[in-house]
Amino acid sequence: MKAKSSTKTVFYCSECGNETAKWMGQCPACGAWNTLVEAPKELKMALGTRAKRIAQPKLISELDAEEELRFSTGIGEFDRVLGGGAVRGSLVLVGGAPGIGKSTLLLQLCGRISEQETILYVSGEESQRQLKMRAQRLGVDHGSIYVLAETDLNIVLSTIDDLQPTVLIVDSIQTMYDAETASTPGSISQVRECTMRIMRSAKDSGYTAFVVGHINKEGSIAGPKVLEHMVDCVLYFEGDQSMSYRILRAAKNRFGSTNEIGVFEMEDSGLREVTNPSEMLLSGRPTNTPGTCVVGVMEGSRTVLAEVQALVTPSGYSGARRNANGIDYNRAMLLLAVLEKRAGFSLSSCDAYINVVGGLRLDEPATDLAVILAIASSYKDLPVGSDLAAVGEVGLSGEIRSVSHLNQRLSEIARLGFQRCIIPAHVRDDVQKQNGLQTIPVKNIREALKAVFGA
Numbered sequence: 031m032k033a034k035s036s037t038k039t040v041f042y043c044s045e046c047g048n049e050t051a052k053w054m055g056q057c058p059a060c061g062a063w064n065t066l067v068e069a070p071k072e073l074k075m076a077l078g079t080r081a082k083r084i085a086q087p088k089l090i091s092e093l094d095a096e097e098e099l100r101f102s103t104g105i106g107e108f109d110r111v112l113g114g115g116a117v118r119g120s121l122v123l124v125g126g127a128p129g130i131g132k133s134t135l136l137l138q139l140c141g142r143i144s145e146q147e148t149i150l151y152v153s154g155e156e157s158q159r160q161l162k163m164r165a166q167r168l169g170v171d172h173g174s175i176y177v178l179a180e181t182d183l184n185i186v187l188s189t190i191d192d193l194q195p196t197v198l199i200v201d202s203i204q205t206m207y208d209a210e211t212a213s214t215p216g217s218i219s220q221v222r223e224c225t226m227r228i229m230r231s232a233k234d235s236g237y238t239a240f241v242v243g244h245i246n247k248e249g250s251i252a253g254p255k256v257l258e259h260m261v262d263c264v265l266y267f268e269g270d271q272s273m274s275y276r277i278l279r280a281a282k283n284r285f286g287s288t289n290e291i292g293v294f295e296m297e298d299s300g301l302r303e304v305t306n307p308s309e310m311l312l313s314g315r316p317t318n319t320p321g322t323c324v325v326g327v328m329e330g331s332r333t334v335l336a337e338v339q340a341l342v343t344p345s346g347y348s349g350a351r352r353n354a355n356g357i358d359y360n361r362a363m364l365l366l367a368v369l370e371k372r373a374g375f376s377l378s379s380c381d382a383y384i385n386v387v388g389g390l391r392l393d394e395p396a397t398d399l400a401v402i403l404a405i406a407s408s409y410k411d412l413p414v415g416s417d418l419a420a421v422g423e424v425g426l427s428g429e430i431r432s433v434s435h436l437n438q439r440l441s442e443i444a445r446l447g448f449q450r451c452i453i454p455a456h457v458r459d460d461v462q463k464q465n466g467l468q469t470i471p472v473k474n475i476r477e478a479l480k481a482v483f484g485a
Contacts, residue, residue, distance in 0.1 A: 041066040042218045104142025113286015119236045125243045126267035144173020150195040154181045154205030168300045202242040290330030308335040311388040317416040321408030324419040325400035326439035333442035337387040340404035345381045356386025372428030396433040398424035417449040428475045432457045
């Protein structure tokens with residue numbers, strides 16, 4: 031009789047990390063379909079043994095309430111996204127598409143802080159020689175930067191105990207493996223276990239860990255969703271590889287806002303900070319061209335001017351085509367319906383395409399009025415004017431509603447040389463006068479269209 035294998039297998043959900051004994055089409059925890067994968071079960075603590083209790087519970091009134099210790103990364107845009115700098119003892123997960131510049135960003139970070147910090151750069155994908163060649167190209171060849179080309183997590187943690195670094199960089203977490211976990215490197219259980227051990231080491235020793243994570247085809251961090259819950263910050267490095275600009279944004283941040291973005295430009299010598307994203311996003315904007323309008327949006331604590339483009343053309347098919355890039359598709363369809371119902375535009379037989387220039391994604395309602403004007407401009411084939419911007423939320427009855435931080439938006443619009451801006455009428459008394467900027471208050475989209483295109 032053939033002996034049964036002692037290795038037991040379980041099924042993990044690749045989205046939430048839930049564990050089940052048998053395969054199911056739908057995960058019972060998160061409801062995702064076809065996400066359960068089979069993997070060997072990790073070794074468990076022997077029955078009857080108990081871990082020694084080290085930590086003691088304390089009253090919340092007795093806890094130390096001092097502000098967390100931060101240090102500057104030397105990269106202003108990176109500090110902005112982190113909430114004012116990196117926090118000691120935190121674990122930061124940096125995700126992005128292959129070749130987008132994650133390793134370049136972290137290697138440049140090493141060069142900026144190498145004089146003040148002791149850094150251990152763990153490379154699981156490149157050899158030490160390859161890393162040295164890239165560092166020379168970026169001008170990072172000095173300071174306390176130690177490089178370890180290793181994938182065994184136990185060796186990495188042993189090196190950390192010996193070196194006592196203040197900053198750890200792991201590139202990438204998918205290449206690390208724990209010999210005590212009976213599964214292949216890159217599997218769900220390995221990624222989860224390696225991240226957990228690095229997190230505990232960072233919390234106990236007080237160093238800051240930056241961990242690179244690959245993304246899957248859906249655009250989220252590869253591995254179980256629980257990975258994002260374990261870390262303190264989740265940063266996404268985004269951008270089109272065919273374009274030079276990159277955007278760093280926070281999807282989770284326990285120490286700051288998740289609304290801030292950092293903008294970089296990829297050059298031959300590495301990433302360059304873009305301290306004024308508005309000028310970058312509006313560079314090359316055509317003048318007096320139909321189908322375009324500028325809006326001021328809030329990205330965390332600063333205002334960014336973005337260009338909204340629209341193309342409306344008679345459809346050659348039985349059903350009109352719709353496409354939206356950079357804004358929510360359903361929101362775009364709602365604005366098309368409002369424009370057709372409240373302004374009398376015949377859009378049902380037209381193809382409509384909406385795009386936000388520069389790779390930004392605009393989620394706030396303040397962009398509604400600019401989208402409406404861009405669509406109307408393309409439909410009428412009349413430009414809104416290169417000196418005009420628009421800020422306002424559009425309701426289902428066509429009314430223009432107020433938005434937050436209006437004076438801050440108008441200040442940035444005036445700084446970049448715009449002469450006119452359409453705003454909601456009922457907040458005209460709260461608007462501070464800006465030099466060279468004329469504000470045009472409107473109550474609904476009909477008044478807005480009349481103010482821009484005339485009768």
